[in-house]
Amino acid sequence: MVDHSADGSTQAAFGLQGLDDILAGGLERDRVYLLEGAPGTGKTTAAMSFLLEGARLGEGVLYITLSETEDELRATARSHGWSLDGMDIFELVPPESLLDEQQQQSLLYSSDLELGETTRMIFEAVEARKPRRVVIDSLSEIRLLAQSSLRYRRQVLALKHYFAKNSATVLLLDDLTTEINDKTVHSVAHGVIQLQELAPEYGAERRRVRVIKYRGRRFRGGYHDFTIKTGGLEVYPRIIASEHRTTFDRTPVSSGVTELDALLGGGVERGSSALILGPAGTGKSLFAINFAMAAVHRGERAALFIFDEELGLLFDRMKQLGIELEVMRDEGRLIIEQIDAAELSPGEFAARVRRCVSDQQIQTVVIDSLNGYQAAMPQEQFLVLHIHELLQYLNRQGASTFLTVAQHGLVGEMKAPVDVTYLADTVILLRYFEALGNVRRAVSVIKKRSGRHEKTIREYNIGEDGLTLGEPLTGFQGVLRGVPNFVGQGSGLLGESAA
Numbered sequence: 402m403v404d405h406s407a408d409g410s411t412q413a414a415f416g417l418q419g420l421d422d423i424l425a426g427g428l429e430r431d432r433v434y435l436l437e438g439a440p441g442t443g444k445t446t447a448a449m450s451f452l453l454e455g456a457r458l459g460e461g462v463l464y465i466t467l468s469e470t471e472d473e474l475r476a477t478a479r480s481h482g483w484s485l486d487g488m489d490i491f492e493l494v495p496p497e498s499l500l501d502e503q504q505q506q507s508l509l510y511s512s513d514l515e516l517g518e519t520t521r522m523i524f525e526a527v528e529a530r531k532p533r534r535v536v537i538d539s540l541s542e543i544r545l546l547a548q549s550s551l552r553y554r555r556q557v558l559a560l561k562h563y564f565a566k567n568s569a570t571v572l573l574l575d576d577l578t579t580e581i582n583d584k585t586v587h588s589v590a591h592g593v594i595q596l597q598e599l600a601p602e603y604g605a606e607r608r609r610v611r612v613i614k615y616r617g618r619r620f621r622g623g624y625h626d627f628t629i630k631t632g633g634l635e636v637y638p639r640i641i642a643s644e645h646r647t648t649f650d651r652t653p654v655s656s657g658v659t660e661l662d663a664l665l666g667g668g669v670e671r672g673s674s675a676l677i678l679g680p681a682g683t684g685k686s687l688f689a690i691n692f693a694m695a696a697v698h699r700g701e702r703a704a705l706f707i708f709d710e711e712l713g714l715l716f717d718r719m720k721q722l723g724i725e726l727e728v729m730r731d732e733g734r735l736i737i738e739q740i741d742a743a744e745l746s747p748g749e750f751a752a753r754v755r756r757c758v759s760d761q762q763i764q765t766v767v768i769d770s771l772n773g774y775q776a777a778m779p780q781e782q783f784l785v786l787h788i789h790e791l792l793q794y795l796n797r798q799g800a801s802t803f804l805t806v807a808q809h810g811l812v813g814e815m816k817a818p819v820d821v822t823y824l825a826d827t828v829i830l831l832r833y834f835e836a837l838g839n840v841r842r843a844v845s846v847i848k849k850r851s852g853r854h855e856k857t858i859r860e861y862n863i864g865e866d867g868l869t870l871g872e873p874l875t876g877f878q879g880v881l882r883g884v885p886n887f888v889g890q891g892s893g894l895l896g897e898s899a900a
Contacts, residue, residue: 413534413570415447416454419636419752423612423621428592430533430570433561435540435586437575438596442608443629444574445469445477447596448536449488450633451572455534456487463489463532465523467542468576481632491526493519516546520556527567535564538574540586545579554585561589591616597624604743610636626748637748640755642793649799651851654765656688657695660870664846666854669827671764673851674792674802676822679831680815683842684863685805686710687722688829689767691868692803694724696765697734703765704736704757706750708773709807712739722867736763742776747787750774754791758798766795770805775819789824796826811883826850834880836887836894843880844870862895871895 414427421427428434438444452462466474471492478485519542527535537560547553557573564571573586587593592615599607609624627636653668662668669675669692677685693703705726707715716727729735736757740750757763768774775784788804795802804825808815811833822828828848834841845858857873858880871894877885 413451414454415451416457417447417450417634417636419625419627419638420447420610420634422638423610423625423636424592424594424615425618425620428570428572429618431565431568432591433564433571433573433589434592434594435573435575435590436594436596437577439598440576440578442596442598443627443634444576444596445474445538446481446629447634448538448572448574449474449478449481449483449485452488452534452536453483453485460534461489461530461532462487462534463491463526463530463536465491465493465526465535465537467493467519467537468539489530489532491530493522493526516543516552516556519543519546520559523560524563527564527569531567532569535569535571536574537571540573540575541578544583550583550585553583554589557586557589587614590614592618596627607746609746609748626746628746628749635749637746637752639748640751640790640794642790642797645794646797647799653852654692654801655695655699656691657698658691658868658870660859660872661688661691661844661868664844664855664857664859664870665827665829666846666849666852669801669803670851671801672796672799673826674796674804674824675827675829676825677803677805677829677831678808678817678822680808680811680833683831683833684861684868685807685831686715686769687719687863687868688831688844689769689803689805690719690724690726692801693735693765693767694729696801697729701764702734702736702762703767704738704754704761704763705767705769706738706740706754707769708740708742708776709770712737721865722863723865724867736761740773742773747774747784751787751791755794758795758800764800766800766802768802768804770807771819771821772807784819785821785824788821792824822848827854830881832881832883834877834883834885836877836885841894843874845881860895869895 411430412427413430414421436444436447452464455462464474471490474490475485543556544553547556575586593613595611595613597609601607608628609626611624612620621638623639625636625638627634649672651670651672654671655662655668677688679685693705696703719726726735726737730737738753754766792802806817808817830845830847832843834843842861843858844861846854859873860871862869874880876887878888879885
């Protein structure tokens with residue numbers, strides 16, 4: 402008998418969308434699984450979600466606890482706003498005779514009696530309730546009672562065979578608190594799910610989940626970020642861009658500035674990514690926001706993900722340039738999210754971007770900046786892989802993505818903290834340069850995969866009217882180095898008359 406669910410499903414889902422996605426739908430029924438992780442990683446919360454989903458489907462569910470009391474479990478449920486109606490909780494405690502030192506037998510180790518009694522009580526609880534889903538929390542108690550790997554393995558095998566005959570899907574919890582790294586249950590269980598908690602040197606803890614083993618089933622391998630929130634675990638499966646393909650017209654999208662469009666050969670192609678590079682203060686955010694404003698004026702929706710700047714300051718600064726970000730946000734035409742890099746994992750950020758594009762039909766995405774995104778990475782060497790998958794996903798959804806990167810230095814040779822120029826389809830370079838006793842700004846396009854673009858350098862100005870670009874600078878050499886030489890007959894600079 403395979404189908405035990407009220408809805409006819411052959412899989413036992415956790416009821417956690419992200420985790421079920423990683424598991425390709427859930428757990429195969431009538432098998433024993435291991436959910437392991439150190440204390441505080443969310444095992445109990447995940448296990449309760451598993452049983453509550455079964456109860457919601459009309460299945461009998463049983464939580465057997467050897468480590469926590471029923472009151473503690475109910476307190477955990479209340480913290481998530483859950484009702485445990487429909488869930489049986491069996492609090493397994495040793496018989497009073499085993500707790501009374503005067504009644505313990507001296508010829509037998511008390512652990513021998515406790516292990517056999519514990520197993521008998523588990524079997525009796527299952528026989529009385531006939532559940533379809535069972536959680537045993539935790540194996541550490543059984544391992545300590547067994548005292549040897551051989552007895553422990555035999556005990557786990559006995560549980561496995563018993564539950565197989567009783568048509569139950571079983572989740573064994575292990576808190577990994579024993580000193581011996583015993584992999585006995587790994588070999589016995591049909592599948593193994595591991596929860597981990599990482600503690601960065603600064604910022605909130607990071608949690609991730611990994612499916613180590615799942616017999617006869619394809620699943621999403623590797624690590625996936627998750628958080629514990631009110632209502633349970635929120636799991637963020639890694640984005641695999643190749644799984645998401647759509648069809649759309651790759652037409653150029655305008656920046657709203659005629660001269661910038663000319664520099665870009667007509668604009669940035671829809672479904673492509675543009676990287677805006679430059680030192681601090683060159684207006685990288687303004688360039689990216691111009692594309693978002695142009696999309697809103699076309700009747701599309703755009704999203705800004707701001708890592709570096711406080712939103713109130715950004716609203717005031719843009720208002721002085723004639724851009725009403727706050728009004729557009731309040732009207733629902735523009736989504737603006739402040740991202741705290743110290744409190745957010747890369748997986749959660751990617752999930753936010755993905756939801757915006759898929760659920761709200763966002764066609765223009767601005768990420769300001771990758772420096773802030775890098776700060777959210779506990780392991781910076783994988784930043785490029787995260788960005789690659791995110792950009793490929795957005796491109797295949799027909800969204801135009803604009804990213805900013807702040808380079809170190811002001812003039813001369815500058816370096817970015819992370820080189821992602823080869824990932825972007827278009828690279829826009831911003832520079833300071835000195836001319837006629839003034840510090841000025843220049844922009845050039847150094848890469849565009851999807852078509853022709855100007856190879857010139859244009860000066861630009863940021864004023865009350867926003868972003869203004871001038872004609873190509875033809876009278877200078879060395880503008881991008883910061884200290885150019887004047888070799889022409891007319892300066893061609895904004896605000897300067899020709900000689």
